[in-house]
Amino acid sequence: MKKMSVFSKIYLAVFFSFMYIPIAVMIVFxxxxxxxxxxxxxxxxxxxxxxxxxxxxxxxxxxSLVLAFGSAIVATxxxxxxxxxxNSMRKTTRGIIMNISYxxxxxxxxxxxxxxxxxxxxxxxAMGGKIFGMSTLLIAHITFNLxxxxxxxxxxxxxxxxxxxxxxLDLGCNPRxxxxxxxxxxxxxxxxxxxxxxxxxxxxxxxxxxxxxxTVQTLPIAxxxxxxxxxxxxxxxLSTIMFVVILSVIxxxxxxxxxxxxxxxxxx
Amino acid sequence: MDxxxxxxxxxxxxxxxxxxxxxxxxxxIHDKEFVTLLGPSGCGKTTTLRVIGGFQSPKSGSVFFxxxxxxxxxxxxxxxxxxxxxxxLFPHLNVYENVAFSLRLKKVxxxxxxxxxxxxxxxxxxxxFERRNTTTLSGGQQQRVAIARALVGHPRVLLLDEPLGAxxxxxxxxxxxxxxxxxxSLNITFIYVTHDQEEALTMSDTVVVMKGGYIxxxxxxxxxYNEPQNAFVADFIGESNILSGVMDKDxxxxxxGQTFTCVDKGFTRQQLVDVVVRPEDIKIxxxxxxxxxxxxxxxxxxxxxxxxxxxxxxxxWKIHSTQAQQPGEIVGMNIGxxxxxxxxKMED
Amino acid sequence: MKSKPCAYPYLVWxxxxxxxxxxxVLYFAFTDKAGNFTLANLSGLGQYSAVFVxxxxxxxxxxxxxxxxxxxxxxxxxxxxxSKQRIMLMLIMLPMWMNFLLRTYAWMTLLEKNGLINRFFGxxxxxxxxxxxxxxxxxxxMVYNYLPYMILPxxxxxxxxxxxxxxxxxxxxxxxxxxxxxxxxxxxxxxxxTGITMVFVPSISTFIISRMLGGGSNLLIGDLIxxxxxxxxxxxxxxxxxxxxxxxxxxxxxSLTNQLDSEEKEGML
Numbered sequence: 001m002k003k004m005s006v007f008s009k010i011y012l013a014v015f016f017s018f019m020y021i022p023i024a025v026m027i028v029f030x031x032x033x034x035x036x037x038x039x040x041x042x043x044x045x046x047x048x049x050x051x052x053x054x055x056x057x058x059x060x061x062x063x064s065l066v067l068a069f070g071s072a073i074v075a076t077x078x079x080x081x082x083x084x085x086x087n088s089m090r091k092t093t094r095g096i097i098m099n100i101s102y103x104x105x106x107x108x109x110x111x112x113x114x115x116x117x118x119x120x121x122x123x124x125x126a127m128g129g130k131i132f133g134m135s136t137l138l139i140a141h142i143t144f145n146l147x148x149x150x151x152x153x154x155x156x157x158x159x160x161x162x163x164x165x166x167x168x169l170d171l172g173c174n175p176r177x178x179x180x181x182x183x184x185x186x187x188x189x190x191x192x193x194x195x196x197x198x199x200x201x202x203x204x205x206x207x208x209x210x211x212x213x214x215t216v217q218t219l220p221i222a223x224x225x226x227x228x229x230x231x232x233x234x235x236x237x238l239s240t241i242m243f244v245v246i247l248s249v250i251x252x253x254x255x256x257x258x259x260x261x262x263x264x265x266x267x268x
Numbered sequence: 269m270d271x272x273x274x275x276x277x278x279x280x281x282x283x284x285x286x287x288x289x290x291x292x293x294x295x296x297i298h299d300k301e302f303v304t305l306l307g308p309s310g311c312g313k314t315t316t317l318r319v320i321g322g323f324q325s326p327k328s329g330s331v332f333f334x335x336x337x338x339x340x341x342x343x344x345x346x347x348x349x350x351x352x353x354x355x356x357l358f359p360h361l362n363v364y365e366n367v368a369f370s371l372r373l374k375k376v377x378x379x380x381x382x383x384x385x386x387x388x389x390x391x392x393x394x395x396x397f398e399r400r401n402t403t404t405l406s407g408g409q410q411q412r413v414a415i416a417r418a419l420v421g422h423p424r425v426l427l428l429d430e431p432l433g434a435x436x437x438x439x440x441x442x443x444x445x446x447x448x449x450x451x452x453s454l455n456i457t458f459i460y461v462t463h464d465q466e467e468a469l470t471m472s473d474t475v476v477v478m479k480g481g482y483i484x485x486x487x488x489x490x491x492x493y494n495e496p497q498n499a500f501v502a503d504f505i506g507e508s509n510i511l512s513g514v515m516d517k518d519x520x521x522x523x524x525g526q527t528f529t530c531v532d533k534g535f536t537r538q539q540l541v542d543v544v545v546r547p548e549d550i551k552i553x554x555x556x557x558x559x560x561x562x563x564x565x566x567x568x569x570x571x572x573x574x575x576x577x578x579x580x581x582x583x584x585w586k587i588h589s590t591q592a593q594q595p596g597e598i599v600g601m602n603i604g605x606x607x608x609x610x611x612x613k614m615e616d
Numbered sequence: 617m618k619s620k621p622c623a624y625p626y627l628v629w630x631x632x633x634x635x636x637x638x639x640x641v642l643y644f645a646f647t648d649k650a651g652n653f654t655l656a657n658l659s660g661l662g663q664y665s666a667v668f669v670x671x672x673x674x675x676x677x678x679x680x681x682x683x684x685x686x687x688x689x690x691x692x693x694x695x696x697x698x699s700k701q702r703i704m705l706m707l708i709m710l711p712m713w714m715n716f717l718l719r720t721y722a723w724m725t726l727l728e729k730n731g732l733i734n735r736f737f738g739x740x741x742x743x744x745x746x747x748x749x750x751x752x753x754x755x756x757x758m759v760y761n762y763l764p765y766m767i768l769p770x771x772x773x774x775x776x777x778x779x780x781x782x783x784x785x786x787x788x789x790x791x792x793x794x795x796x797x798x799x800x801x802x803x804x805x806x807x808x809x810t811g812i813t814m815v816f817v818p819s820i821s822t823f824i825i826s827r828m829l830g831g832g833s834n835l836l837i838g839d840l841i842x843x844x845x846x847x848x849x850x851x852x853x854x855x856x857x858x859x860x861x862x863x864x865x866x867x868x869x870x871s872l873t874n875q876l877d878s879e880e881k882e883g884m885l
Contacts, residue, residue: 008692012704015689018760019711022722025732029725037725038732078626085623097627103634106813108821108866110838111859114845115637118644118852143633146626163356166323169343170350171370171417181369185360204715206824211845223717227724227828239718246713250706 023243030236037233047237054234060222064203067134067218071141072198078142079149080191084183086150087157098154101147109144113211116140120212132214140212141205145198152197156190157183273335274299274457275320275348275425280329282315289315290481292329297459297474299424302451304460304468307478308504313461316478317427320459321350334424348425349418353433355410357402363389363413364398370421388416391450408439415450425457432467444471465505469493477501498611502544509550509585513543513610521610524560525581528603532610542611547575548588549607558600564593641863644856657857664840664858671836672865674751675819678758682766682815683808685759690770690807691800694777705771712764720757720828727753727829749831757825758815765814773807809873817866837862 033042051057086094104112116139124131164186168178184191206220213221226232275297282290290312297303305313318324319331322343330339338346349370357366367388371381389395392412397405402413411431418426428447432440448471451458462468468475469489477484477492477500485497496502499510513523518533523543535541555561562580574592578585578599585601593599648654661668693704711719726732727748737743747753777800785799801808823838830836837858844855 011688012692015685016707019708019763022719022726022760023711023714025726026718026722037728038730038735078629081622082626084619085621085626088619089623097623097630100630100634103638106817106866106870107638108817108838108862110821110823110841111641111863112637114841114855114859115641116633117845118640118856119633119637121852122640139633143629146629150626161352161354161356163352163354164358166321166343167350167352167356167358167417168369169323170321170348172344172373172421174342174344177373181373182358185358188360200713204713206715206717220715220717223715223721224824227717227721235718235721239714239722242714242718247710250710250713254702254706 023239026236027240027243029233030240032233032236035233047233048241051234051237051241056217056222056225057219057234057238060217060219063134063216064219067137067141068199068202071138071145071202072195074138075142075145075149075198076191076195079146079194080153080187082146083150083153083157083187084179087154098150101150104144105147105151109205109207110211112144113140113208116143116208117211130214132212133216136212136214137209137216137218140208141202144205144208145201148197148201149191149194152194153187153190156187160186272299273297274333275459276332277316277319278330278332280316280319280326280331282312282319282324282326288481290319290326293481293483295476295483295486297425297457300455300457302448302458302460302471302473303476304462304472304474305476305478306462306465306468306504307484308463310480311478312481313463313478314429317350317429317459317461320425321348321427322346347423348427349421349423350427350429351411351414351418351431353429353431355414355431357410357413357417359403361402362398363394363400363402363405366402366413367417367420369417374421384420385416388420391419391453392416393446407435408443411435411443415447419450419454423456425459426451428458428460430462431460432462432464440467447471469505477504479504496544496609496611499542499544502609502611507547507586507588509545509547509583511543511545511583512613513541515539515541515610519605521608524583526559528559528608529605530608530610531605532608535610540613542613544609544611545603545607547586548573549603550585550587550589551602551604552576552587552589552591552593553600553602555598555600558602560601560603561598562601564595564597564599567592567595641856641859644853645860648853657853658860660854661857661861667835667840668837668861668865670751670834671820671838674755674836675758675816678755678762678819679766679812679816681755681759682763683811686763686766686770686811687808690767690774693767693771694774695779701775708764708767716761717824719761720825723753723757723760724748724828727756748829749833751830751834753829754826754834754836757829758819758822761825762815762818765818766811769810769814770804770807773804777803805877809877812873813870816869820865820869821862 028040029037030047031043031045032040033044033046086097089097116136120131120136160183164182165178168182169175173181204220205218206224209218209221210224217225223235223238226235273296275295277293277295280290280293281288293312293316295316305316307313315324319326322338322341322345326339330337332338333347358369361369364385367385368381371384376384385398386395389397392415394409394412394416397409397413402410405413414431431447432443435443444467447458447460460468460471469492472489474486475489475492476486479500485492485501487495492501492505496505496508499508502508503510511523513521515521515532515535515538516527517537518535519530521528521530521532521541521543560580562578562585565577565579565584568575569592570588573588573590576587576589576593578587578601580601587601645657646653646655648656693701696704728734729744729746729748731748733747734744737745781799781803782795785795790798820836821838823836823842826834826836826839841855841858841862843849844851844858849855
């Protein structure tokens, strides 16, 4: 089936309009002069201006970025170390650990959210004082990011020839040198991609943050509070900006990918 | 070759999950020798190599290097280097950096590293490949990089774990000669693990035949081939006809319903023994002149010779001969006294 | 490699922040506010049975719609030229990268009483229809948000199905329906089951989609739980009991689909 049938073409067209019309509408109405969400009255950039003056959004963005980088760094370090440890464990122990690690992945996010909230509430009553805030958010984000690091890095470690580590020892590395000179470079792609996954999950997360945040507003929480207001065209502007950012990042990655693929092809 | 013992294993015991891999293995390896550990998979040959390399600590027993006990020494403090089965090249480093790896660790001056690396690459025939990515090399070339990388630190002993297993037949032959050449030009000890008997016989000064964690026989390739100490060695090294026989008295053995003169003595009368006869040691003669006679079951052309299966008294003899017989023909077979190898029955 | 200690920080983390919180849910579900053992939380859930049934029903409908929509799409994708597949996949993933609150908000504005869709119908003298704040809108939101979760596993498994297998089936006399039911579906079963769980689990536990598109009248389990923890009801014990039941439903769903998967495998042997 090299050539698509007419049916396939129509099907794909309908599917993609379903996926993209809502986004297109938002983008169009982000430039709408009036607050109306259905009648386009004229072009304006006012909503973008007011978005960039919106203290709540800006501070939420800052918090989200700090949170994303903080939790991604900690999760990547702990998770990579954990993968190395887990990799050298017996099969049964490894199985148990992997199964528990799976819990936050398979559990509905709301469960992870409320269970962490319960823990924080209990800790609060035990220790007193203000607990909810940046620290609880960090803990929550590290917690839901960790499994992704482990599930990314462990397969790469398994794939790695054990002999590679032994070869390093054989050639005079002590275990620490063997890790930094051979094992780490070898698993680096998985570590980097784990870090990026953590970043995106962290920036995107709403549900778990919602239960762990107290009064601190991350970007998704700020967005949520904006959607609760009757009409806020600033959201459209924000969506448009996000869409453009994501689109350009993806295009950039793709361009780089195909470039390196071409390079490989010509080399071979 | 000289008589100094460079590596000595004393009563090495290794268990994996309660399964015994090596059960009290002792072995002396002489300096500047090409020693091959030969045996079927699971015989403990690779484990023995790993014990010498320091990757496997024995449950008990000791490893000596140049007279010193190195049992507790980690791999990176031993003066041996390893060529791994699938080469274990570092994919993030190019050919030059792979070979330079151990020198960089030792903080050798850059100029010296360069000359050492280039010298090694020349030795293994990879001059001009310095900047190449290891993943773009062929199997044979990767193999050569692995050898250069292991040799650049001038180890006194090189361990090779089935290094040619992944190569095709033609390349394997080439590399066998190459390895032998390298060993002789560097004049160091090679300890080589393989399950390929032909490889072992071609390259080695000494062959160590192993089975089930025990050494079956140690000797020169010629000794091992001509004077196998038991039926396992006989069967594993080359092809053999192995029959049950009875020693009538010294120099007289009975098998296949006939009595033969042989060169063995020292068995008790009527002792049950294994009789081993190599397929190329059986002469096909006209039926009347034959000590034994049988029916030709099949004939296969093998290039240099024909391989025939001849059935005689219920036993199927394998015979190599340059003359083909017709299937169904009745032929006579003669076996000279020197060609009959008598062995104690194996306890299985 | 003596590297087991590397895992210790994570193990500690796992025990405190993954295992302990879940045990706490269990503890709170079986105790009252004073900390005494009780089954009242669980038995009290009876009065919310309508919400539970609605949640399961809506999530199931959304899952089925996703499967029906995604299956042919994934197949078409898998038969495309490799470079085209990349672009299509990217296009499918792209909306997923946007925060789901924004995606859901987009539908809110479209479905409104004087939203764009009603205005469009108005051109033909139809409507206005009540679309927002209905169960249909909730299902739509679920389908829109989670459809890629169905497409991706299906597509991943379908690219592995060789064209010659399909041709062989046709060669042996299978028609379109025969090829699909006897060859394609059995071979893509692992993808189907993964897709089902990946859509069903977030659908049944959502509280945002129901709140934004369902108005106040179409509460789901997620909304109930949220109300107990952060809303006006404020009852951790009851909320924990609800969470527990939700977990059980999710586990049941997963073991059901797993069974589907293994039965299919046995059938293939």
